[in-house]
Amino acid sequence: MSELRVGIVVGSASDLEVMRKCGEVLDTYDIGWEIGVMSAHRAADTVRAYAGAARDRGIRVLVAGAGAAAHLPGVLASLTPLPVIGVPLAATPLAGFDSLLSIVQMPPGIPVATVAVGDMGARNAGHLAAEILGVNDSAVLAAIERHRAAMRENVQLPEGFRPS
Numbered sequence: 001m002s003e004l005r006v007g008i009v010v011g012s013a014s015d016l017e018v019m020r021k022c023g024e025v026l027d028t029y030d031i032g033w034e035i036g037v038m039s040a041h042r043a044a045d046t047v048r049a050y051a052g053a054a055r056d057r058g059i060r061v062l063v064a065g066a067g068a069a070a071h072l073p074g075v076l077a078s079l080t081p082l083p084v085i086g087v088p089l090a091a092t093p094l095a096g097f098d099s100l101l102s103i104v105q106m107p108p109g110i111p112v113a114t115v116a117v118g119d120m121g122a123r124n125a126g127h128l129a130a131e132i133l134g135v136n137d138s139a140v141l142a143a144i145e146r147h148r149a150a151m152r153e154n155v156q157l158p159e160g161f162r163p164s
Helices: 013-028 044-057 072-079 097-104 118-134 138-153
Strands: 004-010 032-037 061-067 084-089
Touching (some): 004 013, 004 072, 013 032, 013 084, 013 118, 044 072, 061 097, 072 084, 072 097, 084 097, 084 118, 118 138
Parallel strands (some): 004 032, 061 084
């Protein structure tokens, strides 16, 4: 098992399936992760305790998926100096647009990196967490480079086209 370095949190158990996609990406880079349910509104003390203990437990990046009011990523960012990546989730009739705005509009000094809504955002949160860790980890950086090379190889160019 890989060393724990990313903490993934969601505000509701109904969000676990989407946010596990972030963990699946982290697995491809051999980055240890955990996932838990904790609500910024219904379990504020749990969120505070988790954020306060994260760094001492080896976590270096937090990823938070949240829908509707989507306060969880911002609350985490206010409680820890660790980087926080917010994933807006489509939990309301507004299809995640409300969540996106809630997460991306953080006040200066308490940033939350924000990715796309839903599955695509959860996967990109995994890639972004890996990139953050890759700054100080050559093995992770090499895995990112291999992944990108594989993506380039899968590009299908039209017959006769040669890129310059």
